[in-house]
Amino acid sequence: IKEVSASRGWRALLHYKPYFGYFSERSYVDTKDFFLASDGAKNAERELDLTIAALAAEDVSKQSFGEKKQTAYCAFPARRKFIEKSFNVKFKTQKCADYEKVFKDLKPQSVSMMFAASYPNNPASMFGHTFIKINTHPTNDLLNHGLGYAAMIPGNEPSAAFMLFGLVGEYWGRFSFDPYYKKVNEYTNVESRDIWEYVLTLTPEEIWFLLDHVWELESTGFSKYFFFDENCALQLLMILEATKPEWKLSDLLIYYIPGETVKQVAFQPGAVREVKFRPSLQKQMQQSYGILTIEEKRSFASITKGKADFKSSISQIKNSWVLDALISYYQYQRQKSSEGQTGENLEKLQDLLLKRSETSTSAEKREMPPIAQNTRPDLGHDSYRIGIGAGFKKGAGGIAFDPTEPKQDEMFYDFHWRSSYHDLLSSDEGFADFSEIEVPTVDVRYYADQKKWRLDRVQIAKTTSIFPLSFLESRPSWAVNVGYFTPRDFACNNCHVAHAEAGAGAALGLLSGRGVIYSLLLAQLELSPEFKKGYRYGPKLSTAMITNLTSASSTDGLFSKTKLKLGFDHFWDVDQDERASYFSQTSFDLAKAISRNNEVRFGVVHTQSDSLPDDGTEIKINYFHYFN
Numbered sequence: 001i002k003e004v005s006a007s008r009g010w011r012a013l014l015h016y017k018p019y020f021g022y023f024s025e026r027s028y029v030d031t032k033d034f035f036l037a038s039d040g041a042k043n044a045e046r047e048l049d050l051t052i053a054a055l056a057a058e059d060v061s062k063q064s065f066g067e068k069k070q071t072a073y074c075a076f077p078a079r080r081k082f083i084e085k086s087f088n089v090k091f092k093t094q095k096c097a098d099y100e101k102v103f104k105d106l107k108p109q110s111v112s113m114m115f116a117a118s119y120p121n122n123p124a125s126m127f128g129h130t131f132i133k134i135n136t137h138p139t140n141d142l143l144n145h146g147l148g149y150a151a152m153i154p155g156n157e158p159s160a161a162f163m164l165f166g167l168v169g170e171y172w173g174r175f176s177f178d179p180y181y182k183k184v185n186e187y188t189n190v191e192s193r194d195i196w197e198y199v200l201t202l203t204p205e206e207i208w209f210l211l212d213h214v215w216e217l218e219s220t221g222f223s224k225y226f227f228f229d230e231n232c233a234l235q236l237l238m239i240l241e242a243t244k245p246e247w248k249l250s251d252l253l254i255y256y257i258p259g260e261t262v263k264q265v266a267f268q269p270g271a272v273r274e275v276k277f278r279p280s281l282q283k284q285m286q287q288s289y290g291i292l293t294i295e296e297k298r299s300f301a302s303i304t305k306g307k308a309d310f311k312s313s314i315s316q317i318k319n320s321w322v323l324d325a326l327i328s329y330y331q332y333q334r335q336k337s338s339e340g341q342t343g344e345n346l347e348k349l350q351d352l353l354l355k356r357s358e359t360s361t362s363a364e365k366r367e368m369p370p371i372a373q374n375t376r377p378d379l380g381h382d383s384y385r386i387g388i389g390a391g392f393k394k395g396a397g398g399i400a401f402d403p404t405e406p407k408q409d410e411m412f413y414d415f416h417w418r419s420s421y422h423d424l425l426s427s428d429e430g431f432a433d434f435s436e437i438e439v440p441t442v443d444v445r446y447y448a449d450q451k452k453w454r455l456d457r458v459q460i461a462k463t464t465s466i467f468p469l470s471f472l473e474s475r476p477s478w479a480v481n482v483g484y485f486t487p488r489d490f491a492c493n494n495c496h497v498a499h500a501e502a503g504a505g506a507a508l509g510l511l512s513g514r515g516v517i518y519s520l521l522l523a524q525l526e527l528s529p530e531f532k533k534g535y536r537y538g539p540k541l542s543t544a545m546i547t548n549l550t551s552a553s554s555t556d557g558l559f560s561k562t563k564l565k566l567g568f569d570h571f572w573d574v575d576q577d578e579r580a581s582y583f584s585q586t587s588f589d590l591a592k593a594i595s596r597n598n599e600v601r602f603g604v605v606h607t608q609s610d611s612l613p614d615d616g617t618e619i620k621i622n623y624f625h626y627f628n
Contacts, residue, residue, distance in 0.1 A: 007086075033220045113200060113262060114183075116191075173232075202244070263377060263382070374552060380429055383422075385626050413448065442455075477506060515546060516547070590602045
């Protein structure tokens with residue numbers, strides 16, 4: 001018993017892990033019903049001993065485990081199979097009505113790890129979402145079953161409350177077993193998220209073991225839901241580890257980001273048999289529109305913008321390409337507006353489908369534009385990042401808050417650490433285009449001439465989502481940034497401000513989607529004892545152009561996987577009569593990914609302020625390494 005209780009397989013069934021990855025092991029299951037021993041959450045040997053005793057008991061009339069009041073034989077089928085195999089024994093068969101009711105008609109053939117790409121408009125989905133698909137219908141994928149794990153959130157819970165309660169574990173997490181078409185409708189159609197599927201190499205016996213283990217968790221054991229670690233990503237890794245103990249999947253440092261946990265599975269030798277892609281409804285719409293000629297796009301615009309009577313206009317269409325594009329467009333609009341089975345878009349869609357059924361497919365052959373598959377998570381860089389850099393700071397002198405630091409022209413060296421996740425200059429492969437989430441980041445700077453270390457920046461949270469406007473869709477771009485750092489318009493290396501800004505704006509796509517130009521109007525607030533009133537606030541205009549210098553398919557050449565950013569920020573201080581009424585920054589940045597997890601950057605920042613007698617310029621080069 002001692003040897004088996006110490007095995008990876010048994011401890012995986014109990015969801016044992018070192019606390020925060022380093023401290024003593026304990027179970028991540030929080031309910032007592034999951035354990036037979038009073039100290040079963042920490043004592044694997046005693047839990048095994050009592051589990052064997054319960055399974056071997058002659059009189060089970062008093063056994064009552066979990067919500068369904070089951071016997072040990074019915075409540076813990078995965079444990080039972082593990083013990084029978086480990087000790088070469090067979091327990092007396094019992095009838096398990098609740099278990100049979102759930103699984104009697106299920107005929108699983110394979111299991112897939114699923115990843116729904118990030119959805120910036122929902123705090124719960126900003127990092128993406130993982131779930132498992134049980135494949136039972138080889139000819140109709142939508143009839144398969146989705147197995148997910150999520151927090152049990154009260155209806156109409158505000159996003160701010162969800163973020164707070166999710167951080168401190170105020171919600172219980174539960175598994176759910178839903179038809180896969182519901183998952184597709186939620187993620188691909190309503191939220192316009194790509195779905196990636198990783199078909200696993202589990203045997204039929206292992207698939208049933210996985211389902212048995214989920215039954216144990218759902219009927220007897222629940223866990224508190226924590227946004228960054230004990231979330232959907234960790235729970236799915238742990239049930240896979242319980243099924244395949246030799247797969248070391250949950251050995252990450254601190255937190256569990258869905259895309260990073262997909263990598264844990266994808267990089268496991270022999271774990272994945274096939275990778276499949278289901279594009280979002282938005283991408284399908286863009287593909288259907290992209291194949292149209294200029295004249296056909298004019299016809300499309302006339303109909304969708306209501307410039308002509310809808311029914312009479314579509315009755316004159318003889319081209320199946322235009323009808324297909326219109327059908328895709330109104331399908332997307334109906335999902336986006338949450339009309340359901342009623343509404344104007346549905347009526348138009350029905351008219352279009354009827355017209356399409358009466359129209360033969362156009363004889364002309366056209367090559368469909370490819371759908372971008374850039375959100376595949378296992379191709380993206382890892383989330384943690386460390387970096388080093390060196391640079392030269394010139395000018396921005398004249399007002400030294402710190403009299404011991406009068407010198408303004410000098411060399412410096414940067415040391416960088418970031419917990420997660422992705423920024424605008426990083427390669428977008430594996431991530432949503434032109435978006436960033438950074439939480440948290442620390443930059444320390446060493447000034448060579450002064451021989452002094454200074455805290456340069458603590459980025460608490462920064463999120464930016466850039467949505468290029470198009471004829472098909474118009475959504476605002478937005479940004480939120482909270483941090484503590486050395487402001488560049490201070491002639492002081494050891495002065496800091498607490499900084500917060502938020503706002504929105506618009507963006508336009510460039511170079512066939514390779515680039516974007518955007519302008520955001522932000523409200524900015526900074527707190528610091530260096531200010532006479534202790535604060536400053538005002539509007540800030542942030543404008544930038546970001547572009548990939550080559551197409552995503554280009555992997556060779558000096559400028560492949562290289563991003564260029566030109567930026568201009570201007571802040572107006574509306575309430576500081578003793579300091580600057582404005583300051584502005586112009587920036588140039590070049591970033592090249594030299595491999596999936598290695599990157600070099602070169603940047604120049606020029607600062608102007610009406611309180612400084614001369615401008616300041618900072619030139620630096622950085623090397624970053626990503627890891628998990």
